[in-house]
Amino acid sequence: MLTFLPISFTSGLSASVEINSDKYPAPDWVLKAIFRGPSSFELTSDPSGSIHILSATATASASWLAGVYAVSLRAYSGDDVFELESGQCTILADISAAPVGHDARNHAQKTLAAIEAVLESRASKDQESYSINGRSLVRTPIAELLSLRATYKKEVAKASGFGRGTKILGRKIKVRM
Structure with missing residues (x-):
């Protein structure tokens, strides 16, 4: 069950998630959301004070294939890696890419x-x-x-x-x- 990450994103749209973790604060820790499914991609956090911001531009998300993905949100600091959560996330198709007659x-x-x-x-x-x-x-x-x-x-x-x-x-x- 995902609590930090949304259960769905839409390809072709910008995405941004703010994560505040007292146990793994930015900038001491970096978060990565690892997606595996119809395609494979990762989102790496940028720090904003002690908050992590995971984001993707519309151009970057346009390459995400629609479907159900296994996702793991992990915290990295040096050689330490901890999983904050894992679950499933659905990538929805970009409606602007749908053909006529869809x-x-x-x-x-x-x-x-x-x-x-x-x-x-x-x-x-x-x-x-x-x-x-x-x-x-x-x-x-x-x-x-x-x-x-x-x-x-x-x-x-x-x-x-x-x-x-x-x-x-x-x-x-x-x-x-």
Whole structure:
């Protein structure tokens, strides 16, 4: 779990993180954030009084490939090296580099659309399975597709933030007229 570093950065944008460590103060210590994943890079701190500043220009971050990275934040002083924290960090793709026609939907949105397309095409078909000349086709039962659809609808709604703020004082109030 990361506490000093954010859980995500966006490639192609400037990044800056200030870290204040009483145990490893600047300028006596230098911090390095080591990223390993789809690409490999490191951020080295610059001192600002006793505070460490890890930063990257937009030009430097443009080379970061999108994906999930293992990250280790380490303090260096002479031959001493200590790890302050480690975890995972996501590098998000730079939207300005996305091609025309880029599908910005997340996994849940794409999967929900695929399930709904299957349900729509199945509306006119009544067989769940059949065989012709020794070859067989078995379709996913509609009840299972409906269950998957409900699951992915919830996931899409959760990711979209729908339903937030609908509760007053933490509880639903139902009214019948």
